[in-house]
Amino acid sequence: MAKGKGISVVEAYLVAYNAASFVGWAYVLVKTLLYLSVHGTNLDGLFDSIGNALIIVQTGAALEIVHSLVGFVRSSAMTATLQVYSRLNLVWGILYMFDYPEVRASYGLVLMVLAWCITECVRYSHYALSLFDIEVYTLLYLRYTMFYVLYPAGVTGELLEIWAALPHAAAISSWFWVFLVVNIVNYPPVLYKLYTHMIRQRRKILGGGADSNKIKAAKSVDPVVSKKKRL
Numbered sequence: 001m002a003k004g005k006g007i008s009v010v011e012a013y014l015v016a017y018n019a020a021s022f023v024g025w026a027y028v029l030v031k032t033l034l035y036l037s038v039h040g041t042n043l044d045g046l047f048d049s050i051g052n053a054l055i056i057v058q059t060g061a062a063l064e065i066v067h068s069l070v071g072f073v074r075s076s077a078m079t080a081t082l083q084v085y086s087r088l089n090l091v092w093g094i095l096y097m098f099d100y101p102e103v104r105a106s107y108g109l110v111l112m113v114l115a116w117c118i119t120e121c122v123r124y125s126h127y128a129l130s131l132f133d134i135e136v137y138t139l140l141y142l143r144y145t146m147f148y149v150l151y152p153a154g155v156t157g158e159l160l161e162i163w164a165a166l167p168h169a170a171a172i173s174s175w176f177w178v179f180l181v182v183n184i185v186n187y188p189p190v191l192y193k194l195y196t197h198m199i200r201q202r203r204k205i206l207g208g209g210a211d212s213n214k215i216k217a218a219k220s221v222d223p224v225v226s227k228k229k230r231l
Contacts, residue, residue: 010072011131017063018128022121024057029117036110047095047104054113055091062088079197082190086158087116089183094161098168108160115154122146144202151198155191159184 007015031050039045061084068077090112094103103109126139162180170177 014067014072015128015131017067018124018131021057021060022124022128024053024060025117025120025124028053028057028113029121032110032113032117043105043107043110044101045105046109050113051095051104055096058087058091058116079194082194086183086187086190090158090161093180094165098165100164100168102164103161103168106160106164108157108164110157111153112157112161115150115157119146119150119154141206144198144205147195147198151191151195155187159187 028050031053032046035046035049064073064075065077065080065084067073068075068080095109098104122139122142126136126143129136129139162184166177166180169180
């Protein structure tokens, strides 16, 4: 928001959305870490501990597609859809559907959830603070750097989850099995698209110059703060 001006309705909504999303993902992260600290490699109760919160907070991310379509933010609706679709498929089509240890008590689930939580805690806190013109370079740097590790880690966890679900999907319907296999095949091109998109964004923002210049660059490309409407 511009200094000296009041907050718009859209900005107030985006602040609330990003803050709530941060709280939700932080809750899932803390619950996951607490569970692992107590139970170690015994993952039998992990989904029971975090499952409902994980499904709720990830389903809420579908609103980001709406934000792009109605012009609340400048990000591409297609990019938002690619980012949200695979996760919704994981939480509803895999985790919600299949109550089996190889799906709900697997290392793939741990890898996937930790990658998602860390990514989103940084992203949503960065977005929320940016709407108040609060400049935190550490968050900016993490936002456009951690994806190098977290994207492959998250995708690996997701693929392990889908792979574990294949036999159970086949027992329901051959078409369901085919659907999941098609999703597996689509992962490499989608990951490439999202990964290269983030690399380009990182070059724009962290490619060089003083920290203040980098923050200004971030504001010019950040989907949350780059388009402001007054209602």
